[in-house]
Amino acid sequence: MHIMxxxxxxxxxxxxxxxxxxxxxxxxxxxxxxxxxxPELKMLLGVSAAFTFILSxxxxxxxxxxxxxxxxxxxxxxxxxxxxxxxLAAIVLLFQAILxxxxxxxxxxxxxxxxxxxxxxxxxxxYNLARKCSIPASLSIFMAASxxxxxxxxxxxxxxxxxxxxxxxGFGASLVKFLGIFAVTQIPLAISEGLLTVLIYSFIQKHSSxxxxxxxxxxxGEEERI
Amino acid sequence: MSGRLKTGILIxxxxxxxxxxxxxxxxxxxxxxxxxxxxFKGSDDxxxxxxxxxxxxxxxxxxxxxxSRGPEIDSLLxxxxxxxxxxxxxxxxxxxxxxxxxxxxxxxxDRVH
Numbered sequence: 001m002h003i004m005x006x007x008x009x010x011x012x013x014x015x016x017x018x019x020x021x022x023x024x025x026x027x028x029x030x031x032x033x034x035x036x037x038x039p040e041l042k043m044l045l046g047v048s049a050a051f052t053f054i055l056s057x058x059x060x061x062x063x064x065x066x067x068x069x070x071x072x073x074x075x076x077x078x079x080x081x082x083x084x085x086x087x088l089a090a091i092v093l094l095f096q097a098i099l100x101x102x103x104x105x106x107x108x109x110x111x112x113x114x115x116x117x118x119x120x121x122x123x124x125x126x127y128n129l130a131r132k133c134s135i136p137a138s139l140s141i142f143m144a145a146s147x148x149x150x151x152x153x154x155x156x157x158x159x160x161x162x163x164x165x166x167x168x169x170g171f172g173a174s175l176v177k178f179l180g181i182f183a184v185t186q187i188p189l190a191i192s193e194g195l196l197t198v199l200i201y202s203f204i205q206k207h208s209s210x211x212x213x214x215x216x217x218x219x220x221g222e223e224e225r226i
Numbered sequence: 227m228s229g230r231l232k233t234g235i236l237i238x239x240x241x242x243x244x245x246x247x248x249x250x251x252x253x254x255x256x257x258x259x260x261x262x263x264x265x266f267k268g269s270d271d272x273x274x275x276x277x278x279x280x281x282x283x284x285x286x287x288x289x290x291x292x293x294s295r296g297p298e299i300d301s302l303l304x305x306x307x308x309x310x311x312x313x314x315x316x317x318x319x320x321x322x323x324x325x326x327x328x329x330x331x332x333x334x335x336d337r338v339h
Contacts, residue, residue, distance in 0.1 A: 002270045006286030007277055047318050053311030057304045061247040061266045065254060068269040092307075100303050101290040102270070153269075160273060164280045174280060181272045188247075192240045199236045200315070202229070207322035 001071065001114050001156040001182070002096065005104025012163045017109030020086070023117045027086035034080060038214050044204065048076030049088045051200060055193060056092050056115075062185040070193035071152050074145030075200060077120035078127045079215060089116025114155035123148030138198050146194035153182040 008016070035041050055072030062068060076085045093111050096102040103111050123144040130140035157178035166173035205212060247266075254263040277284060294300055 004270065004274050004286070005290045006288040007274055009284075010287065043318060043321070046314055050311040050314035050318075054308050054315070055311075057308035057311065059268060059304070060244050061251070063247050063251065065247070065251045065265060066269050066272060067266045095307060098291060100300060100307075101292060101294040102300075104288065104290060106288045156273075160277065164277050164284070166280060177276055177280070178273060181276060182269050185269050188243045192243045195236045195240050199233060202232075203319065203322075206229075207319075207326055 001111065001152050002093075002103035003107040003110050003156060003160065005097070005101070006106055007104075008107050008110055008159070008163050012159075013106045013109065015109075016107075016113050016159070020090070020109040020112040020117065023083070023086040024090050024112065027083040027088075027116070030081060030083040031087065034084070034215075038211075040211055041215065044079055044208060044211050044215075045076075045084070047200070047204070048079055048085075049091065051075050051197075052085075052088055052092050055196070056096070060189050060192065062188050064185045066181075066185050068153075068182070068185050068189055070189050070196075071115050071119055071149050072193065072197075073115060073120045073152070074123040074127075074141075074148035074193065075197050077123040077148060078141060078144055078197075078201070079204075079212075082117075082121040082124040085120035086112060086116040089120075110159050111156075114152045114159065118155040119148040119152035122151040138202070141198050141201050142194035144194075145197035146190040149190040149193045150183065150186055153186045154179065157182050 031045065035045065052072035052075075055070040057069070059067045059069045071089075073085045073089060076088060090108070090112050093103055093108055093115065097104050097108055097111075126147050127140050127144035130143055131137070135143075157175060160178045161171050161175035164174055165171045166177065169176075251265065253265055
């Protein structure tokens with residue numbers, strides 16, 4: 001989902017940059033509000049950031065014969081809400097843009113928007129809808145994290161199609177082309193990301209139940225634990 | 227299902243998803259110029275290549291502040307990124323287990339909790 005340095009026209013780069021700056025600002029406020037009263041939540045915030053650090057560093061092979069990486073943003077979105085992931089994604093993307101020449105400073109805004117805003121928002125929404133429909137916690141988390149991953153890549157495809165419409169087919173044809181590159185490759189990776197998120201969430205549930213309760217999670221009874 | 231069994235199933239499924247493509251994906255046919263096609267190319271790079279095809283006139287207007295210093299150094303930095311993340315999660319797991327052990331011990335001896 002990293003749009004490479006310089007690969008978005010100036011107007012696009014600037015607009016995504018502006019949108020993402022606002023989102024990161026709101027995200028910082030939501031994090032500050034969450035940890036102000038409950039400093040014990042800092043540990044889980046660190047775990048969410050660390051999870052994103054690991055997963056977005058792992059370039060995994062896919063059945064399509066190409067490589068891509070998960071995003072790891074679903075966990076933090078489920079725990080802290082969709083806004084909190086924007087600043088965390090910004091840190092990861094900045095690290096990669098500066099040190100790894102992966103992504104870029106001019107495309108940072110667009111990349112934060114896909115990985116730190118749309119993906120987490122999708123994950124958060126899916127998790128809460130699934131729980132409302134009484135879907136078991138583990139399946140809800142799996143679906144939320146997988147879809148956060150997939151929607152991030154779909155957003156990147158849309159951003160690129162918007163910037164580079166096909167000369168003949170326009171936005172639609174270009175979107176199909178970019179989705180073909182990103183989305184299919186991403187499906188097995190999204191499944192892996194969903195499974196790993198269930199794994200770490202079940203550890204958090206077992207060992208940080210007080211923190212989860214203070215985040216407003218109604219902890220299920222022993223039999224419903226994942 | 228016991229916790230351990232579930233953890234084992236989750237981890238083995240992820241391992242299968244990662245390693246099966248390595249076994250079963252075939253080397254793509256060489257390009258028209260006879261060049262060896264690259265297997266497991268990054269999707270980000272494929273997108274950049276697609277942009278060059280869609281808009282051949284487009285010139286990237288900014289280049290990375292620090293250029294890549296080659297694949298070896300890139301893999302070093304990616305490993306560093308993963309190590310930072312894994313280090314923190316390892317710390318959290320150790321901390322949580324220690325805390326759980328401690329609170330069990332106190333509740334056994336003086337029933338504080």
